[in-house]
Amino acid sequence: MARISYISGSVVKAKLEGERPSLLEMVYVGKDKLIGEVISVSEDEAVVQVYENTEGISLGEDITFSGEMLSAVLSPGLLGKAFDGIQRPLNRLGRKIKKGERYFPVDRDKRWRFFPSVKEGEYIFYGQEIGYVEEGSFIHRILSTGEGRAVYVAGEGDYTVEDTVVKLENGTEIKMLREHPLRVPLRFKKRLKPDIPMITGQRIIDFLFPIAKGGTASIPGGFGTGKTVLQQTLAKWSDADLIVYIGCGERGNEMTEVLNEFPQLEDPYTGKKLIERTVLIANTSDMPVSAREASIYLGITIAEYFRDMGYHVALMADSTSRWAEAIRELSARINEIPAEEGFPADLASKIASVYERAGYVEAFSGKKGSITVIGAVSPPGGDFSEPVTRHTRRFTTVFWALDKELASSRFYPAINYMLSYSGYVDTVRRWWEERSPEWFDLREWMIKILQEDDKLQRIVKLLGSESLPEDKRLVVEIAYLIKEIFLQQNAFDPVDAHSSPEKQIKIAEILRLVHDLWIKAFEEKKIPVKILKDQPEIQEFLRSKYEVGNDRIEEYDRLMERIKERYHHLILSYGE
The missing domain is CATH 3.40.50.300 (P-loop containing nucleotide triphosphate hydrolases)
Structure with a gap:
């Protein structure tokens, strides 16, 4: 027990009388039993941060120590829910929140169909799956919080989250519900390469x-x-x-x-x-x-x-x-x-x-x-x-x-x-190159073009694109296509909102093809960039991200062939 000796917003100090709290211990503050957490302890004083509005509490009111850390409730029933910062369910707080009022995060009375994965007599390891429940279309796996031989396993049936579904010979009772301190990471077996x-x-x-x-x-x-x-x-x-x-x-x-x-x-x-x-x-x-x-x-x-x-x-x-x-x-x-x-x-x-x-x-x-x-x-x-x-x-x-x-x-x-x-x-390169061996080269090419364009844009802003030599204008126009077709994306367009990896690769391949054809056209026939960019296939390409869905990738192959034909014909016929 302790008594409030100082209040400043969400921070409360308490004079200790007898027992000493642990650091990060959860406490109940004042007559309203507001939830708080010990953030500092000295010989005769504890500092508490309060997770609720402290208006109305007074000096001298009691602070009660819980002996536990602030914890999250983990069980079926979390999905689809909205909580506040201390896991009070917002769907139950339609009315004005009363200070100190407790709300359990999940429905304690709801019964879940439990399907056991272990049998009586089986040795259960920490973290092992002991059963599962179906939460909508989601399989919610129930993991063991203890270790030992199972002396009781609940059969398939309907249980609340607080019913014991497995009991170990050492007396540990495992439920579908568990609590875990917020600031202590859950343990795992091994960290893997991402x-x-x-x-x-x-x-x-x-x-x-x-x-x-x-x-x-x-x-x-x-x-x-x-x-x-x-x-x-x-x-x-x-x-x-x-x-x-x-x-x-x-x-x-x-x-x-x-x-x-x-x-x-x-x-x-x-x-x-x-x-x-x-x-x-x-x-x-x-x-x-x-x-x-x-x-x-x-x-x-x-x-x-x-x-x-x-x-x-x-x-x-x-x-x-x-x-x-x-x-x-x-x-x-x-x-x-x-x-x-x-x-x-x-x-x-x-x-x-x-x-x-x-x-x-x-x-x-x-x-x-x-x-x-x-x-x-x-x-x-x-x-x-x-x-x-x-x-x-x-x-x-x-x-x-x-x-x-x-x-x-x-x-x-x-x-x-x-x-x-x-x-x-580098870590995801293998995954991407299984889908396109050229992914890394395409990415490097795109970044190089954008970097070169960034330098040229300083001149363009001062003097206009007409001041650039033709080969540099070509870079600026290719960068424009990259930005318009690839980098910009409309989150509200039903087609453009999401691009599959396959669609991304196809767009990048066409962009580099256009770049290569433009360079060839300029080097062989000195065709002006204005003519190169005004071809109808380029306009079709610009529109394609809004028209070609992830399930119609083959349309990009046909577009690629039309682009090749257009520029090969242009190179052959220009100047004749």
Whole structure:
């Protein structure tokens, strides 16, 4: 027991009387029993961050220690749900949230059809699959939380998440429900090399700056550059098995949009609703900052739970800058010495503690699963040198830099292809070259053209494209085609919203073919670039990304033949 001696926003200090709490222990604060967490302990004082609004609590009120860490409830019933930062179900909070009111995250009374995978007398290992339930079209595997010989195994039937389905000879009772501390990573057997790309359907990402399943990526960008839309597009189109979407400190109207739209989105892979394989965590900017800080750990703990079942999970955090701001505010309230721009000295290690929980692993169940963490960063004024962006860049392997100028010119996704990079190009190269042996060469060619164009654009902006020699104008026009046909993508167009790897390869092959034919035409006949780019097949090519779906790739082969015929005829007949 302890008594409140100091209150500052979400931070409360307590004079200790008798028992001493553990660091990160969950506590109940004041007469309303608000949930909090011990973040500092001295000889006679404990500092607590409270996950609910502290208005109305008074000095001298009691703080009760629970003896447990703040934990996530993990069980069937999570999918399709929306939670706040401390896992209270938002669908039950339609009325005004009462302070201190507890809501269990899942339905305790619902009965699930359990199918056992083990038998009595069998020796059960930690993490082994002991059975499964069907959650919609999703197979929810129940994993052992203990180890020993099974003396009881529930037969096929309907059980609640709190019913014992397996009992071990050492007395351990295993239920479909388990709890796990948010800040303690779930254990796994072995970390594997992330060599399978997570296909997002976004050409600039998959082809130029790919991310591997189990990888990490940051999306930095100023206000209005399209971070939220890009993350929602990735959530819809990525080939992950499950999505965990965390709205961390974003504006309430944005999260309301997400909560309203997600249940309506159709899953392009199953034809059902996308929400059926999604867990939403919403902690808006007007909610207590300490709960915002916890929301990231809640999301990644849920992701680890599904990863251990052998699933590929994509975790979207929007935005980690708001999360870092919550850390800064809490740090200031407990009078920690500020470091750069007021952030605490351990900001880098906190950011690392999130991204290091990503990975492609072999679980104790023997199955392989992954967590791919994609964090949006909102640098003030679009300044990528500020601490959160800079440290995030250190701990992520992919950097998709969003550009205000591109967004203003309605170039989406507004990924700056000169600043962005991916550290997974070599690891996913084998996967891509199994589909096209030329993938790496095509990618290198495209990046080289874009880099050369970037240098020439400085002259074009000053003097116009007419000032360039003809061979340089050819580069600028090819780069224009790359940007128009390949890099730009309309997230709201039914055909262009998603490009399969096969479609991406075909478009890239035609682009290089056009480049080679233009060079040949210029070198052999000095045909002006204006004539080369005005051929009808080029206009057809520009339209094709909106007209040729992923199931009609053969149309690109026919277009390629027409382009060859057109330019071969042009080269032969020009000047005659």
